[in-house]
Each structure stands twice: as C-alpha cells, then as structure tokens.
Amino acid sequence: xxxxLNEFVINRDEIISAAKARGESDLMIRKKEAAxxxxxxxxMPKPDKTKITRWDFFSVSNPVTEGTIYDSLDDxxxxxxxxxxxxQTRNIYVQHNNTPAFLRVxxxxxxxxxxxxxxxxxxxxxxxxxxxxxxxxxVKMDEHxxxxxxxxxxxxxxxxxxxxxxKIEDPVQMVLLHDDEKASLFNHVLIVADEGSELTYVxxxxxxxxxxxxxINIISEVIAKDNAKVTYGAVDFLAEGFTGYVSHRGVAGRDxxxxxxxxxxxxxxxxxxxxxYLMGDNSSSNLKTVVVGRGSQTQNFTTEIVQYxxxxxxxxxxxxxxxxxxxxxxxxxxxxxxxxxxxxxxQESRVLMLSEKARGDANPILLIDEDDVTAGHAASVGRVxxxxxxxxxxxxxxxxxxxxxxxxxxxxxVVKALPVESVKNQLRDIIELKVLAK
Amino acid sequence: xxxxLEIKELHVEIDGKEILKGVNLTIKQGEIHAVMGxxxxxxxxxxxxxxxxxxxxxxQGEVYLDGEDVLExxxxxxxxxxxxxxxxxxxxxxxVTNSDxxxxxxxxxxxxxxxxxxxxxxxxxxxSMEELxxxxxxSTRYLNEGFSGGxxxxxxxxxxxxLEPAFGILDEIDSGLDIDALKxxxxxxxHLRGDDFGALIITHYQRLLNYITPDNVHVMMxxxxxxxxxxxxxxxxxxxxxxxxxxxxxxxxxxxGAE
Numbered sequence: 295x296x297x298x299l300n301e302f303v304i305n306r307d308e309i310i311s312a313a314k315a316r317g318e319s320d321l322m323i324r325k326k327e328a329a330x331x332x333x334x335x336x337x338m339p340k341p342d343k344t345k346i347t348r349w350d351f352f353s354v355s356n357p358v359t360e361g362t363i364y365d366s367l368d369d370x371x372x373x374x375x376x377x378x379x380x381x382q383t384r385n386i387y388v389q390h391n392n393t394p395a396f397l398r399v400x401x402x403x404x405x406x407x408x409x410x411x412x413x414x415x416x417x418x419x420x421x422x423x424x425x426x427x428x429x430x431x432x433v434k435m436d437e438h439x440x441x442x443x444x445x446x447x448x449x450x451x452x453x454x455x456x457x458x459x460x461k462i463e464d465p466v467q468m469v470l471l472h473d474d475e476k477a478s479l480f481n482h483v484l485i486v487a488d489e490g491s492e493l494t495y496v497x498x499x500x501x502x503x504x505x506x507x508x509x510i511n512i513i514s515e516v517i518a519k520d521n522a523k524v525t526y527g528a529v530d531f532l533a534e535g536f537t538g539y540v541s542h543r544g545v546a547g548r549d550x551x552x553x554x555x556x557x558x559x560x561x562x563x564x565x566x567x568x569x570x571y572l573m574g575d576n577s578s579s580n581l582k583t584v585v586v587g588r589g590s591q592t593q594n595f596t597t598e599i600v601q602y603x604x605x606x607x608x609x610x611x612x613x614x615x616x617x618x619x620x621x622x623x624x625x626x627x628x629x630x631x632x633x634x635x636x637x638x639x640x641q642e643s644r645v646l647m648l649s650e651k652a653r654g655d656a657n658p659i660l661l662i663d664e665d666d667v668t669a670g671h672a673a674s675v676g677r678v679x680x681x682x683x684x685x686x687x688x689x690x691x692x693x694x695x696x697x698x699x700x701x702x703x704x705x706x707x708v709v710k711a712l713p714v715e716s717v718k719n720q721l722r723d724i725i726e727l728k729v730l731a732k
Numbered sequence: 733x734x735x736x737l738e739i740k741e742l743h744v745e746i747d748g749k750e751i752l753k754g755v756n757l758t759i760k761q762g763e764i765h766a767v768m769g770x771x772x773x774x775x776x777x778x779x780x781x782x783x784x785x786x787x788x789x790x791x792q793g794e795v796y797l798d799g800e801d802v803l804e805x806x807x808x809x810x811x812x813x814x815x816x817x818x819x820x821x822x823x824x825x826x827x828v829t830n831s832d833x834x835x836x837x838x839x840x841x842x843x844x845x846x847x848x849x850x851x852x853x854x855x856x857x858x859x860s861m862e863e864l865x866x867x868x869x870x871s872t873r874y875l876n877e878g879f880s881g882g883x884x885x886x887x888x889x890x891x892x893x894x895l896e897p898a899f900g901i902l903d904e905i906d907s908g909l910d911i912d913a914l915k916x917x918x919x920x921x922x923h924l925r926g927d928d929f930g931a932l933i934i935t936h937y938q939r940l941l942n943y944i945t946p947d948n949v950h951v952m953m954x955x956x957x958x959x960x961x962x963x964x965x966x967x968x969x970x971x972x973x974x975x976x977x978x979x980x981x982x983x984x985x986x987x988x989g990a991e
Contacts, residue, residue, distance in 0.1 A: 680786045685823035688783050689837035689891060690811035699836065703827025703874070 304352070306330045309446060312357060319417040321425055322448065329435055329445035336439040339539075341565045343623045343655060344594035349563060351440060351537050354509055355476040358449045361393030370396060374469050377498050379716040385410055385466045391477040392449040403462060409455040410466060413482050416453035423455055427486050431571075432515030432543035440539045444480055444511045451482035456491040456522075465494040465527075465714050472532060473502040479532075483514035487522035489547075494525045494713045498720065499560075501533035510538040510564065518550040520574060527712045529557040529721045534589060538564025548574030548603065555582045555711035557721040559728060563591055569598040570608065572637075578607040584708035584721070585612070586728040587620030587652070597641075598627040601634045610641035613705050615729060616652035624656045626671070632663040639669040646704055647677050648697075648729070694730070701729050734761040735798050735814060735898045737782075737930065742793035744774075744781045751777040751988055753955035754793065761898060761930040766941055766966060769952035770974055772987040775934045776820060778952070779903040782932075783817040784810055797899075812841055814898030818888040818905050824876040830887065831857060831871040834894055841895065860893045863923065865916050881908040889920035896924065901932045906940040918943030938970035951977055953986035 309330060313323055338346065364370050367378070367386075374388060385403060387410060388396035394412035403410070409420060417424045429435040435445045452468050472479065479499070487493050499512070510532060518524045526542070538560060544552035552570050570579035579599050587593055599608030608628055616622045628639030639662070645654035658671035678700050686696035702709075705725055712718045737759045744752040751774050759765050767775050781788045782795055784807040795802040797813050805813060825833070834857065839847045857871060864886045876884050885905055892900050902921070906914055921931065921944055933944065941949075941963065949965040950957045951974070959965070959977055968976075978986060 679823070682823045682825055684784070684786055684807055685819065686825070686833070687807035688811055688817050688819075689833075689895065690808050690840035691836055692808050692840065693806070695836065695840065696808075699828050699833070700825060703825055706827030 304330070304333065304446070309357065316358060318414065319421065321417045321421040322414065325428065325435070326446050326448070329442040332436045333439060333442040333446060336436060336442050339438040339440055339565070341594040341596055341623070342625045343657065344565060344592065346565060349537050351509065351511070351539065352443070353507065354447070354478045356478070357447060359391045359474050359477040361390030361395055361474070363393060364388065364396040367396070367398070371471060373500060373502055374471055377469055377500070377716055377720055378467070379714055382464055382714060383467050384464045385462070387412065387452050387468045389450050389468070389470045389481075391472055391474045392479070394450070400464070406460045407457040408460060408462065409453065411453050413448070413451035413453050413484065420453070420455070423486065424453060424484065427515065427517050428482075428484055429513075429515070431517055431545045433513050433541055440511060441513070444482070444513050444539075447478070447480040447511065448482055449478070449480045451484070454485045454493065454495065456487045456493050458488045459490040461492040462494070465496050467714070468495070468497045470497070470499045471502065472500065475503050475506045476508065477506070478509040479512060480509070481512045485514075485516045485524060485526075487516070487518045487524050489519045490521045492523045494527070496527040496712070496714050496717050497530070498528070498717065499530040499532050501531065503533055505535040506533050507535050510536045510540060510560070510562065512540045514542045516544040516552050518544065518546045518552050520547040521549040522547065523551040525553045525713050527555045527714065527717060529712070529717055529724065530560050531724050532560040532562060534561035534591065536560070536562035536564070538562050540564055541567040543567070544570040544579060546570060546572050546574060546577035546579060548576060550574055550577045551579065553580040555708055555713070556584070557708070557712070557724070558583060558585050558595065559721070559724045561589065561591060563593065565594045565596070567596050569600065572599065572601045572603050572606040572608060575603040576605045577603050579609070581608070581610045582708040582711045583612040584705050585614040585622060586725055587614065587616045587622045588618050588728050590619045592621040594623045594625070596625040596627070598629060599639065601630045601637045601639060604633070604635045604637065606634060606637040608637070608639050611707060612643045613708055614645045614654060615648060615701055615705065616645060616654045617648035617729065619649070619651040621653040622655070624654070625659065626657065627659045627661065628669055628671070629661040630664050630667050630669065634664045635666050637664070637667050639667065641671045643673045644704070645675040646701065647675065698730060701725070734927065735930070736760050737899050738796040739782070740794045740796070742778070742781065742795065743791045744777055745789045745791050746777070746787055750791070751955055752781065755955075755957055757950065757957060759899065759930045759932055762927045763947045764925065764931045764933065764944060765948045765950065766933045766935060766946040767950045767952055767957070768935060768938070768966065768969060770936060770986050773952045774955040774988055775936070775952050776903050779817060779901045779932070779934050782901055783807065783815060808840065811897070816892055816895055816897035816900045818892055818900060818902040820904040820907060822876050822884050822888055824874070826874050826877050828875045829872050830875050833875045834891065837891065837895060856894065860890055863893070864890055864920050866890065882910070882913045885909055885913065885917055889917050893920055893923060896929075898928070899930045899932065900924065901934070903934045904936070905933070906935050906937060914940060915943060938966050941966045953978070953983055955988050958983070
C-alpha cells in the first residue's frame with residue numbers, strides 16, 4: 295500500500311487512447327504524450343510553509359465528464375446568468391464541468407481577427423498559435439509534477455488571441471459551472487495579447503454541489519506582447535473537498551501591462567501560484583488578491599513578480615480573512631533581477647483573523663539583484679480592532695454588522711479592482727456568505 | 733417627559749489602575765453640562781466609561797438612563813437607548829464610506845423594514861454637511877481615513893446631528909481646532925440644543941464655552957467632581973486658572989494617583 299500519496303501510478307496508454315477516442319487534436323495528444331514521458335522524473339512543487347506531501351493530488355474518478363451544451367444565453371442556469379452583465383457581456387464562453395457549453399463572440403471582434411475558442415477547438419483550428427504559447431513562456435510543462443500532470447490530463451479551458459493593435463472594450467468572460475461531484479477540472483486558460491492590443495478578461499469558477507473529492511488543477515497563462523495591456527479578473531468559488539493547484543502566470547513584454555484582481559474563494563485545500571514575469575523594459579504588473587478561508591481548509595497563496603526589464607513596476611496587494619480553523623499562508627516575493635535598473639517592487643499583505651483557531655501567516659520577501667531600485671513591503675496579521683468595533687457600535691451598529699462593515703472594508707481594495715460590475719457584486723455576495731454564514 | 737442620565741458613585745479602572753474614584757452627576761434633557769479640569773484628572777475616562785469602551789472597567793457604581801441600567805447594556809444598545817459619544821480620537825475605517833456608515837448607524841436605530849428613505853437621507857446629510865462647512869466629497873471618503881484633525885471633529889458632530897441622540901457626550905471635541913472650526917463645531921451643537929437634547933461636554937479649555945453656554949459646570953480632579961457651578965465658574969477658571977480650587981480644597985496635585 296502506498297503511504298505517500300504523491301507517489302502515484304498513471305497509465306500512459308490508457309490516458310492517450312482515451313484522448314484519441316474522444317477525438318482530441320493531434321497537438322493536444324502530442325502535448326499529453328510529452329508530459330507523460332516526463333512526469334515520473336519530476337518533483338512535486340514545494341510551496342513555502344505549507345506541507346503538501348500528504349495531499350491527494352492524483353485521485354480522479356473520471357478524466358472527462360459529460361456536461362450540457364446550451365443553445366442560447368437564456369438556457370443557461372440561473373447561477374450563471376446572474377454573473378453576466380447583459381449590457382456588457384458580448385463575448386462569453388461557458389463551460390459545464392468539462393464540456394464547452396456555450397460560446398458567443400461579437401461579429402466585430404471576429405472581423406478584427408480576435409480568436410475566442412475553447413482550448414480544444416483552438417488546438418484544432420490554430421495549432422501553430424496554441425503550440426507557440428501553450429506552457430512555454432508562462433508555465434513550463436516540466437516545471438514540476440503537477441504542471442506535467444496538468445498537461446497530461448487537460449480537459450477544458452479557453453484560448454483567447456487578440457491581434458496587433460486591437461483593443462477590446464467589452465470584457466471577455468469565462469464561466470465554468472461545476473455541478474458534477476465526479477468532475478475534475480484540469481482547465482487551461484491561454485491568453486495571448488499581441489503587440490499594442492488590449493483585453494479585459496474575467497473568469498468565474500462556480501460550484502453548485504456541496505462537496506467533491508476530485509482535483510482542481512488549473513493553469514492560466516497571459517502573454518502580453520510589447521505595449522499590450524491585459525486586465526485579468528477572477529472570482530473562483532469551488533466546493534470543498536477538492537485538492538487544488540491553481541496557477542495564474544503572466545509574461546509582459548516592453549511597455550506591457552498585466553494586472554490581476556483575483557478573488558480566490560474556493561472552499562477546498564489548495565496551493566495558489568500567481569506570478570508575473572516583467573520581461574520588457576517599462577512593463578508593469580499590479581497583482582491584487584482577496585481571500586476568505588473557512589472551515590478547516592488549508593491554503594497557500596504564493597505571489598511573485600519577477601522583474602527583468604528596466605523601469606518596471608511590480609506591486610502586490612493581498613488581503614485575506616481567516617475564520618473557523620482555516621489556515622492561510624501568504625508568501626509574497628518581489629524579485630528584481632540584475633539589470634532591472636530603476637525598477638520598483640512593492641508589496642503589502644494583510645491577514646485578518648476572525649477566530650482563535652484560524653491561522654494566518656504573511657511572509658514578505660524581497661530579492662533584489664540590482665542597486666538602483668526602489669522596493670518596500672508591509673505585512674500584518676491581526677484580529678478585528680476592538681477600538682474600531684467600539685467606534686462603530688457606539689453609533690448603534692450591532693457587533694455582527696460592525697464586523698461585517700470592517701471585513702468588507704478590509705477587502706474592498708481588491709473587490710474594487712475587479713473589472714465587471716456584476717462580478718464585483720458576486721464577489722461581495724460570496725464574501726458575505728463566507729464570512730457571515732455559520 | 734425629559735430623559736435623565738444619572739451617574740452614581742462611578743469607579744473605573746484601566747489596566748488595574750483606578751482612574752475614577754466615585755463620580756456623581758445627573759443630566760436632564762434640555763441641559764448642557766461642561767466637565768472641565770486639567771489633563772490627567774479622569775475627564776475622558778468618564779466619557780468612555782459611560783459609552784462602554786472595552787479598555788475601561790467599571791468596578792463600582794451605576795449609570796442609569798431613565799432608570800435603565802446602562803452598564804448592563806452592550807455598546808450598541810447604549811447608542812440605541814439614546815447615548816452618543818463624540819470621540820477625541822475617532823477610529824479610521826478603511827473601505828467603509830462615511831455615508832454608508834452613517835446610513836447603517838441611522839438604520840440601526842430604526843426597526844427593520846423602516847429604514848431611512850435614501851433621498852431623505854441624502855437631503856439631511858447635505859444639509860448637515862453644509863451647516864458644518866464640510867466638503868461634499870467627505871461623504872464618499874472612507875470613514876475618517878486621511879481626515880485632518882479638524883475634519884474628524886466635524887465628522888463627529890455630523891454624526892451627532894444625523895443621529896439626534898437624547899444625550900451627546902463630547903470628549904474634547906474642541907482639541908486641535910482653530911477658532912473658525914471651533915465656531916462651526918459649536919454651531920452644530922447649538923443646533924441640537926433644545927428640550928429633547930442633553931449634553932456632557934468635556935473640555936479643558938474654556939474657549940469652547942464662549943460659543944456654547946453651559947447650564948452647569950463641573951471641575952474634575954483626582955478622579956472626582958470636586959466643584960460644580962454655573963457658567964460663571966467656567967469664566968472664573970478662564971480668568972484665574974485652577975489653582976484657587978486646589979487651594980480651597982487643599983489639593984496639591986490634581987492628577988490621578990497623586991493624592
């Protein structure tokens with residue numbers, strides 16, 4: 295009997311023949327084969343201060359589950375419809391568990407050469423584009439065992455390509471509805487913004503089942519070429535019981551910007567990696583994360599901006615609330631490489647603890663290989679300030695309501711940064727639910 | 733019938749150190765009382781203890797509002813019963829706008845389903861802010877965050893005007909204000925003056941009382957009220973200082989723990 299859960303057994307032939315039977319593209323099958331060839335030789339990732347050796351990252355009931363395909367927006371479940379801003383959402387991809395369920399792209403964007411397709415479809419229709427960027431610059435396939443595992447098991451996701459100098463005003467939205475307890479999400483988001491282009495992308499992962507014992511292994515890659523600007527918003531709220539590996543990575547060229555506003559509200563144990571590589575001169579990244587941990591979940595949020603170019607700006611802001619017996623580790627790394635002259639690395643991590651048993655840890659790290667830079671960090675872990683509570687309550691506001699105001703206020707800087715109003719509201723609702731539900 | 737706030741034999745400790753050593757004071761609606769005294773004599777402690785500040789422990793004595801035991805109430809219940817504390821150092825609360833906070837405060841005092849009408853609220857807010865000569869953007873700024881000392885004090889008075897409590901306890905609301913700001917703050921308090929408002933104004937300068945005429949003046953030393961009188965007492969303190977009281981009562985050092 296295997297006692298170390300990370301020593302898993304995977305059947306290469308079975309995975310490949312199943313992928314072929316499903317009619318996956320030649321490109322995807324080649325990627326899967328390459329990953330399976332490497333996986334045994336790769337190490338597990340080692341998130342700082344969270345021991346994951348006993349976590350079960352490899353139990354999967356069904357590599358792919360069947361979902362529903364919807365013919366129109368009106369057929370989508372209410373939980374999905376609530377997330378859509380009808381006025382603004384003209385470009386939307388909905389995935390039901392592992393099934394591409396609905397896609398709408400405005401004619402205007404199609405005419406301009408914008409590609410928005412499920413990753414499966416894109417790997418069939420645009421293999422050269424997908425191959426160039428899929429797990430090459432953002433996340434390397436053979437970075438560790440979980441990235442290879444991701445490539446080998448990939449069963450969903452979206453590909454977005456914005457051609458040179460095309461600026462998309464309406465956001466592109468992806469909604470993944472998870473309502474099958476046996477579904478594992480090996481989802482891949484690949485966004486390529488070509489030179490001078492602009493894109494706002496928003497994603498929502500949403501569970502409507504209480505619990506699952508399957509896998510979340512999600513990788514998002516954003517490639518912003520020279521002078522491109524990508525704003526990435528996310529509200530993820532998946533059920534408890536999953537084991538999670540979630541990676542959001544960006545690569546910014548000269549004068550490019552990759553900004554993130556991530557609401558990481560999943561109820562399961564998970565390790566999160568959010569990294570931007572500022573490769574080009576004068577590139578920048580603003581990286582904002584908001585988190586609420588509850589129950590007995592353990593989460594590790596490792597956030598890093600690696601600054602290669604000159605005059606780059608990398609700012610990290612993380613706010614987390616931990617209640618019940620939840621554990622949240624917040625590692626922040628600002629890394630200015632040799633040659634990153636006149637760059638600026640700043641970070642701030644704040645953790646608010648709502649109970650005696652909750653655990654929070656904020657670890658700011660600055661790695662500076664260059665002299666002429668500015669850098670700074672601030673971190674705090676604390677409880678709701680009793681003097682603030684006194685002040686609010688002295689105006690007649692109940693303890694519960696006062697705590698609610700303080701928590702919403704505490705998380706507001708990130709909530710405000712989300713690009714779509716309906717998604718902001720969703721995040722507020724989830725915060726409300728996670729913080730106040732008994 | 734006019735409400736009454738009664739403070740009887742109040743003893744209060746902070747971190748095990750006794751600050752108030754038996755304070756007695758009765759305030760009726762329609763009256764404005766000023767508590768004066770040098771620094772370190774327990775004036776602010778009195779204000780904070782009545783409202784229920786978590787660091788202040790009442791070890792003895794009672795506080796009643798119309799016969800109801802205030803010390804048995806949670807802080808929010810004290811406010812709902814009609815008490816208001818204008819603080820010397822108001823908390824800054826990030827992410828909560830001033831106007832959202834005010835609306836929550838007003839609604840907390842009303843029944844569920846009887847929340848204040850938004851338009852009515854805005855009208856009332858605009859009017860009060862104008863009276864206090866506050867910039868309109870202060871309603872959308874985060875609660876006290878980045879406010880100057882004077883702005884914080886005005887904001888306390890704004891809350892007082894919006895909440896219209898039975899009793900306002902104002903803890904050194906005049907400290908750090910220039911003369912123009914002081915006049916504005918006094919105007920706000922005078923605006924509420926009437927049969928259904930009582931106030932306990934804590935100050936160690938007489939100058940605020942040039943603009944708000946008190947009905948009663950009390951002097952605190954060594955954690956007790958040592959002398960009471962009318963507005964002439966305040967005027968004499970302004971002219972002569974506190975030494976004559978110390979002499980009269982045989983007090984050498986008026987601060988707490990010095991007797």
